[in-house]
Amino acid sequence: MTSTGISVTALDLDLDQDLATEREHLAISRAALGRMRERAEALFATGDQVAGDAYAAETLGRTLARRVAELADDPNTPLFFGRLDFGASADNPHSGAAADGRPGGGDDAYADHAGRRYHVGRRHVTDERGEPLVLDWRAPVSRSFYRASARDPQGVAVRRRFGFSNGALTSFEDEHLDRGEELGTASRILTAEIERPRVGPMRDIVATIQPEQDELVRADLADSICVQGAPGTGKTAVGLHRAAYLLYLHRERLRRSGVLIVGPNRAFLSYIAAVLPALGEVEVAQATVEDLAAGVPVRAVEDPVVATVKHDVRMAEVLRRAVAAHIGEPTEPIVVSDGSFRWRIGLEVLHRVVDETRREGLPYGTGRDRVRARVVGLLQRQAEARRAESPGDAWLRRMGRSKPVTAFLDAVWPALTPDGLVHRLLTERDRLAAAADGLLTAEEQALVSGTAGPTGTKLGRTPKATKWTAADAVLIDEAAGLMERPAGFGHVVIDEAQDLSPMQCRAVARRSEHGSITLLGDLAQGTAPWAAADWRESLRHLGKPGAVVVPLTVGFRVPAA
Known part of the structure; x- marks a missing residue:
């Protein structure tokens, strides 16, 4: 056998041994996750015996039930997808300042990890001594899995990616960043994962997050951002993974205030529903705008001409005036x-x-x-x-x-109800004329009240007898917000936002007044009569005019042409 043949055979043996070692680590990690879940289930079963009172027992029960759900393991989903081997020394010939000002691989920021090896996965798994077997992809050190490069190794000597089939580890490939080797788009495993056919519900993208996506995913909680992206650029995944990242980083704060995902319809929410639970996040609210503005049952369909007027932001001022007009002056002691x-x-x-x-x-x-x-x-x-x-x-x-x-x-200061206010506004011409003076034309007032042109709302003698439309429901939600402030969320993700009307944006804004938002959409895909033409306008109606607009330009699931 030639020397070349001997070399290849030896390399094959090394690779087989390496693969066997990684499979063993996977088995050990799965067993450890099972033990973590068993401990959580045991605590859940006996929690009421250690709680001091009924309230403490209920609170502890919810916490432990959530913990049990978070530790669920899907054997068909890889427990880890990557590995980081940090160099034995902080010195690195390819180190230097990163483009955004973060330290490069030769900086002391990575000295604590010198000589360490970490498997990166969907959740944190520890052995019986508490030592990490798998690091959560959101942990600070995991950032290097997505951001390190041959130009900026960030202390990483080798980055390893794993290939899986139905949960079984089948292959791996290494990038020796300390030698200036980086696969990039030549990575077989990365390309195969990105191009894997979509079947069933949406999957997470933790194994394939790209650096420009990672920047958005790890944006600070205080920052509101708007992501503009064509189909296939991963904007939905960015929004969901940002929610998961913020829950990891601000667990207690967001557990109190909550995270809300707003989608265009129930089918879309069903499609994305499995992503966050797969990442261990099981307490995120999902809703459509119609769910948020559900103060009255919708029993009629409106003509688009009428709905366009009702969705116009001028209606917010009309309603504010209508509410203020009910405040009177005292006439006697x-x-x-x-x-x-x-x-x-x-x-x-x-x-x-x-x-x-x-x-x-x-x-x-x-x-x-x-x-x-x-x-x-x-x-x-x-x-x-x-x-x-x-x-x-x-x-x-x-x-x-x-x-x-x-x-x-x-x-x-008479008592008012939201549907009662809107009903009076639409049925009493003089009241509407006074509130809409200088805001709506006479023709628009006639459209809104249903006295001329196409109709939609079937006005009854009382609010309950009225057959409301979806546009009416948004008006009633606006009126409700003028009467009582709704509870707000700590973070709101809004997907397919290009079709949100100004009044729908305001409905979402009332739920995120003191929190931040991630706005996702594509202006080119707008279909509604009131579709957004400029994200700045939408952000203003959402109460976040200072949010940065970031385009995603790389289509990962569409042909280059």
């Missing part, structure tokens, strides 16, 4: 008797209470409660001065429900 004394609040003081509350810009319902509380507070101070003691809670509640106080409230 309040006189209240508690059975022992008669208490009086003068007209001037009542004017001041209403004016101060109006200037505070509170939601309408909160403002009504504030006016009541201030009136009762004025009565309380009079009682304290007369009796030299503070009246009890029962007295305060009785005063707040007394007929004079209730009549005053109904006159200057």
Whole structure:
């Protein structure tokens, strides 16, 4: 046998041994994950015995149930997909500052990992001593799996990618970054994974995240971003993986405030539903805009001409005016008797209470409660001065429900419901004309109220008797937001956002007022009459005008032509 033949045979033996070692590590890691789940299940089964009270038991139970779900293992999904071998020394001839200013491979930032080996996978797996067998792809050191290159090795000597078939490890390939070797698009495993035919629900892309995608996935929680991308550029995957990354980095904060995925329809949400659970994230809310604006049942279909007017952002100001128009001025003093004394609040003081509350810009319902509380507070101070003691809670509640106080409230700050407000606006021509003055033309007002042109809403004598359309539901949600602020999410991902109307954007914005967003879409794919023409406009309606717009230009699942 020639020397060349001997060399190839020896190399084959080394590769076979290496593959066997990696398969053994996979088996050990799967067994360890099974033990982690068994421990979590045992804790879940006995959690109520160690909790101090019913509330603690319920909280602990939810936490342990979530932990059990997070540790689920799909044998057909690779537990790890890559490996990082850091050089024995921080010195690296190819090191240097990265393009974005991060340190290169020769920097002390990677010295702690010198000589270490890490398998990178979908979740963190440890052995019985707590030593990591698989590192979560979101861990800081895992960043080098996606970002390291021959030009900027980041301390990595060898990056290994694994090939799998139905969960079985079949192959691997190495890139010796310390020698300046990088496969890039020549990687068989990377190319095969990217081009694997799509069958069934959407899969995660943790094994194939590209550097430009990784930059977006690991963006800070405080940053709102808009990702513009044509089909096949991976924008949906970027949004979902960013949600998973933020949940990993800000676990407790986002567990309290929540993460919301907004999709164009239920079929789309069903298609992407398996991605986050595959990454160990099982508590993410999913909804369509119709789900968010579900204050009334939708029982009619609107003509696009009418719906376009209702979806216009001018309707937000029309509704704000309509709500504000219900606030009146006091016309007479309040006189209240508690059975022992008669208490009086003068007209001037009542004017001041209403004016101060109006200037505070509170939601309408909160403002009504504030006016009541201030009136009762004025009565309380009079009682304290007369009796030299503070009246009890029962007295305060009785005063707040007394007929004079209730009549005053109904006159200057009447109770409203969102559907009731919109119903009155659409059925009372004078009320609509006053709220829409200078905003909607007479023709547009006629379209909205259904008195001319194509129709959609079947207005009944009452809100419940009305057959509302999807556009009406968005108006009613806007009205609800003017009355009471809805609970917000810590982060919201909005996919296929090019077809969101300004009013739909505002519905989402109310759920993310104090959080950040990831906006995903393609302006070229807009189909609705109100489809976005400029992401800046959509971002303004979403309350995030400062968000950066980032294009993804590489199509991974479409032909080059």
